[in-house]
Amino acid sequence: MIMNEQKSYQKAIEPWRIRVIYIGIAAVFCFYTFKLFSLQILQGDYYLAQAEDNRTEEINLQTERGIIMDRNGVVLARNVASYNVTITPADLPGDPTEEPLPGAIQEIYRELSPLIGVPVSNGVLNDETVKTFTACNTDFGITEVVIIQDTNAPYSAVNVACDIDRETAMIIQEKASDWPGVGIEVQPIREYPTGSTTSEIIGFLGPIPATLEEEYRAAGYVPNRDKVGYAGVESSLNDILAGTNGKRVVEVDVAGKEIRDIETPIDPVPGNNVKLTIDTRLQAAAKAALIGEIDWWNRYFNTIRSSNGVVIALNPKTGEVLAMVSYPTFENNRMAKYIPAYYYNQLMSDPLTPLFNHAVSAEHPPGSVFKLSTAIGALNEGVVTPTQSLTCPGKISITEKYSPNDPGSEREYVCYDKLGHGKVYYQRAIALSCDIYFYKIGGGYEGEVEEGLGIDRLAEYAKALGYGQVTGIELPGEAEGLIPTSAWKRVNLSENWSTGDTYIAAMGQGYVLSTALQVAVSAAIVANDGVYMQPTLVREVLDSNGNVIQPFTPKVKWDITKDKLITVFDENGIPTEEKKAVEPWVIKLTQEGMRMTITEGTAKNYLSNIIINGKDIPVAGKTGTAEYCDNVAQDKGLCIPGNWPTHSWFVGYAPYEDPEIAVVAFVYNGGEGASVAGPIARKVFEAYFQLKAIDAGEPEVKESEITTP
Amino acid sequence: MKREIWRNFDFWLFGAALFLSIFGIMMIQSAIAGNATLAQAVSRQPLYLIGGTVLMLIMAAIDYHYWGSLSRFIYIFAIISLLIIYVVGTVSFGSARWLDTGVIMIQPSEIVKILMIMVLADFFAKNIDKPHDLKWIFQSFLMTFGVVIWILLQPNLSTSIVIFVIWFALVWICGVPVKYLLILALVGIVLIAAAFPLLEDYQRGRIINFLFPDPEASYGDTYNVEQALITIGSGGLLGEGYGQGTQVQLRFLKVRHTDFIFSALAEEFGFVGAMTVMGLLLFLIWRCMEIGRTASDLYGSLIAYSYAAMLFFQTAVNIGVNLNVVPVSGLPLPFISYGGSSLLSSILGIGLVESVALRKGTITS
The missing domain is CATH 1.20.5 (Single alpha-helices involved in coiled-coils or other helix-helix interfaces)
Known part of the structure; x- marks a missing residue:
């Protein structure tokens, strides 16, 4: 059943x-x-890696950038605190996303709002506005910013107000105990106490460029937070100044709350401090002298004739740059927090290129200051003898030839002094800057100088004096200048070197281009008896505790009287393997010539009788009035044949017997070298020796007590 | 006689269910991961288990044939219990599902699943000799729909589907002709297509997200399932250890004590642990099927089979969601997921099946 x-x-x-x-x-x-x-x-390993990625967070600990000082310890760049107000949503007394807001939170927002000038609530939260939200740059009110942060990372602080003043920051800091979740974040910002006085040397900082983001990230930088040097020593010494960021690897939960350190934290290493060779006082005096002189001439001609110039002062025995003025420059404090677009664009579009360091980056014809190279070359090569006098009739005719067999065409070459200088010997030629003398020794002159120095040999001496190559100073964007040779012209202009080119080049005109620093260096080499000291801006590198880790040691680049730098050419002008140095007596005679420039030459009215504290300061130097015709001059219609516009140059050193300072002054379209650049250099010499007397504690000698011999 | 029938008590079935429930409580403890509000809520889970076990024994003791003779009343009771929550129910997460009895919060729809097993099994057992025509299908469907409609309106799509799955399992077992099955499938597809626009936004979103994952989907849309995969995968062979899973303990895995508890246990106990749990659930289903096969009458057999079907469906959907092979739905993992009503209903079901097991071969008594 x-x-x-x-x-x-x-x-x-x-x-x-x-x-x-x-x-x-x-x-x-x-x-x-x-x-x-x-x-x-x-796929276990893959997902395990993802889980690890979820829970580990790398926190980059920001290091502090080193400070920059001048040679006397005057601060040129430092870090100051900028204060941001932050809110950590998770620490607020209640749920910040609730509607309406809990009373305790409302109270905090209401009291905080007038202090920081941010409304309690403003703007509408939606996908679009939230996506484009960036803290410190938003129209949202406190409520909205906190809600966004609460959804993203409630345990991390968000900036609700940025760069508030110190007093407000202190008030908020005091109230922080009553306001859970509210805090003050201190962020370092670069400040330049000397501002535009030293901005061409110091430069400024900017954000890490997008194209280099990967490289900087690999070096431990954090884009959008860390800044890097954009100009000046902030850029060239970035590696010394920057320091190394630290790192913590922590375990976080889903809300971003730190649980513990997973790895031993690496503390940040602060950047090293740098003591520059600059003397800020001299820098200020040099800048004032340059601007004052330019303004004086502009007023005199009642037109803006010139608004661009350079002054460099350096110690010829050590290579230390004491002052470097590039005018016009910029105000680097305006770029401290961020680079304002309108200001940057204004600087970029300025035809006077203020962002460009004219002292090392601008190339100009050096004019007569270049005659030092021609002079030393001709004497060392035996083109003339020291006692040999050449006639300067005011103008001469020379055959312009492109090749030895070229019948050529006669061309007239004039001296700046149409009356001529009569018979001139070596030192006198330098002192008077006699053009005819230099034409003759440079290119030869039938009957007086059988064979001139020639362009290829001239180039050898110019390069030995530092022309045609970077000096290696610690500044970005240094230009090489240009010292032409016959080979250079064939390659670059597809034309033979003509005899006329040699005459022009011997004067520092034509194809010859140099930077102001190269001109300064050439005089410094002569002043230092032929020894080329590496020009430098860095005196000492100190660690963050102030201990010197790299003391100053002057570096000899070369000695033209000992190092065989000059290639010997055979009788056909073909370079040989043989090299030679410059005879010390050649330098000696050149120094004498430069001294005579002041005592009885072109600069007599401008640089003689410098008496500081009762002491006579003997100066030696060389003036230059360089003709130019660049696109600016051409646009203005200034390039009238035979009457080109001119740059003013003066380069010199003092004291003559035991040089301590070499100075170059350059004024773009300044006119005559002696009368425009000369007085600038004079003021720099005066300032230098006055400062020296003050530093040495010498008692001040009153004018009336001076007994003139 | 009464004492003798307990010899047929399926200790394997009961033991496996108890083991899984206790393991579930342990896993929930781990999944709390320091969340204070959660800790307070889940502390009652053991009470549900104890209460549920007592009720289960009572259920087992009661002859299931009584349920058959009371099926009309049970049917009406089910509807009333569902209607009550519209009057005094508590809204949570946007749908009215809860009935606060003062002592415990009860989700009537969970209990109704067991009630519907009793009612539908009775209907099919009584109508086994009638022609299995469209009228038969339609009649049983209407009967099911009369209850499901109130669950559907809560809205609670997943529980509604579970009850239709019970109905379908019974239709299948009782021998629906294959040609009608095709018609049924056709009607079903048409109905689903027609019903799709009527779904709640979040339900539509889940289905669309599953069928056509948007590679540019924002973080939130796919976050839960993505984190579930990471959680499961990071468990490896042996797991990270109880209370040691970083995805669970640092709360990267969301709803880890209910919908995604399988991911949580897979992380902490690894492939071995996950396979053990899956194996035990499979074992439970197999025991129920066996009881269905050896039941003394058709009613008992259908009760056991339909409970097995329900258990299988819920397990398959829940684990499927965790493995991202089924669209996200709120079905709990039987015995393990947090949820008093769900645990209670699963254990009551065991009691009902045990009642069938106890009475095998005793049709005349």
């Missing part, structure tokens, strides 16, 4: 239908087993 019953209902359920269910179950579980195996065993 029971069996029948069971059979009857068993028949009601067809066994294959149960089997289908079993097959379904088996299929699903097999599939899941396969899925699990694939996820956990085959």
Whole structure:
């Protein structure tokens, strides 16, 4: 009976239908087993890495940039605190996303709002506005900023107000205990106490450029937070100043709350401090002298004739740059927090290129200051003898030839003094800057100088004096200048070097280009008896505790009287393997010539009788009035043949017997070298020796007490 | 006699269910991960287990045939219990599902699943000799729909689907002709397509997200399932250890004590642990199927089979969601996921099936 019953209902359920269910179950579980195996065993490492990535967070600990000082310890660049007001949503007394806001939070927002000038609530939260939100640059009110942060990372602080003044920051700091969640974040910002006085040397900082982001990131920088040097020593010494950021690897939960350190934290290493060779007082005096002189002449001519110039002062015995003025320059404090677009664009579009350091980056024809190279070369090569006098009739005719067999054409070359200088010997030629003398020794003159120095030999001496190559000073964007040779002209202009080119080059005109620093260096080499000291801006590198880690050691680049730098050319003008040095007596006579420039030469009215504290300061130097015709002059229609506009140059050193300072002054379109650049250099010499007397504690000598011999 | 029938008590079934429930409580403890509000809520889970076990024994003791004869009343009771929450229900996460009895919060729809097993099994057992025509299908469907509609309106799509799965399992087992099945499938597809626009936004979103994952989807849309995969995968062979899973403990895995508890246990106990849990659930289903096969009458058999179907469906969907092979739905993992009503309903179901097991071969008594 029971069996029948069971059979009857068993028949009601067809066994294959149960089997289908079993097959379904088996299929699903097999599939899941396969899925699990694939996820956990085959791809386990991949997902484990993702889980690790979820829970680990690398926190970059910002280091502090080193400060920059001048040679006397005057601070030129430092870090000051900028204060940001932050709110950590998770620490607020209540849920900041609730509507309406909990009373305690409302109270905080209401009291905070007038202090920081941010409304309690402003703007509408939606996908679009939230996506474009960036702290410190938003129209949202406090409520909205906190809500956004609460959804992203409630345990991390968000800036609700940036760069508030110190007093407000102190008030908020005091109230922080009553305002849970509110805090003050201190962020370092670069400040330049000397501002535009030293901005051409110091430069400024800017954000890490997008194109270099990867490299900087690899070096431990954090884009959008860390800044890098954009100009001046902030850029060239960036590696010394920057320091190294520290790092913590922490475990975080889903809300971003730190749980613990996973790795031993690496503390940030602060950047080294740098003491520059600059004397800020001299820098200020040099800048004032340059601007004063330019303004004086502009007023005199009642037009903006010039608004661009350079002054460099350096110690010829050590290479230390004491002052470097590039005018016009910029105000680097305006770029401290961020680079304002309108200001940057204004600087970029200024035809006077204030962002450009004219002292090292601008190339100009050096004019007569270049005659030092020609003079030294001609004397050393025996083109003339020291006692040999050449006639300067005011103008001469020379045959312009492009090749030895070229019949050539006669061309007239004039001296700046149409009356001529009569008979001139070596020193006198330098002192008077006699053009005819230099034409003759440079290119030769039938009857007087059988064979001139020639361009290829001239180039050898110019390069020995530092022209045509970078000096290697610690500044970005240094220009090489240009010292032409016959080969250079063939390659670059597809033309033979002509005899006329030599006459022009011997005067520092034509193709010859140099930077103001190269001109300063050439005089410094002569002043230092032929020894080329590496020009430098860095006196000492100190660690963050003020210990000197790199003391100043002057570096000799070369000595033209000992190092054989000059290639000897054979009689056909072909360079040989042989090299030679410059005879010391050649330098000696050149120094005498430069001294005579002041005592009886071109600069007599401008640089003689410098008496500081009762002491006479003998100066030696060379003036230059360099003709130029660049696109600016051409646009203004100034390039009248035979009457080109001129740059003013003066380069010199003092004291003559034991030089301490070499100065170059350059005024773009300044006119005559002696009368425009000369007085600038004079003021720099005066300032230098006055400062020296003050530093030495010498008692001040009153004018009336001076007994003039 | 009464004492004798306990010899048929399926200790394997009961033991596996108890083991999974206790393991579930342990896993929930780990999944709290320091969340204070959660800790307070889940502390009642053991009470549900104890209460549920007592109720299960009572259920097992009661002859299931009584439920058959009371099926009309049970049917009406199910509807009333669902209607009550519209009057005094508590809204949570946007749908009214809860009934606050003062002592415990009950989700009537969970209990209704077991009630519907009793009612539908009875209907199909009684109508086994009638022609299995469209009228038969339609009649049983309407009967199911009369209850499901109130769950659907809560809205609670997933539980509604579970009950339709119970209905479908019964239709299948009782021998629906294959041609009708095709018609049914066709009607089903049409109905789903028609119903799609009626779904809640979040439900539509989940289905669309599953079928056509948007590679540019924002963080939130796919966050939960992505984190679930990371959680499972990072478990490896042996797991990171109880209370040691970083995804769980640092709360990267969301809803880890309910929908995604399988991911949590897979991380902490690895492939071995996940396979063990899956194996135990499979074992439970198999035991129920066995009880269905050996039941003394059709009603008992259908009860056991439909409970097995329900268990299988919920397990498959929940694990499927965790493995990202099924769209996100709120179905708990039987016995393990946090949820008093769900645990209670699963254990009551065990009691019901045990009742069938106890009475095999005793049709006349």
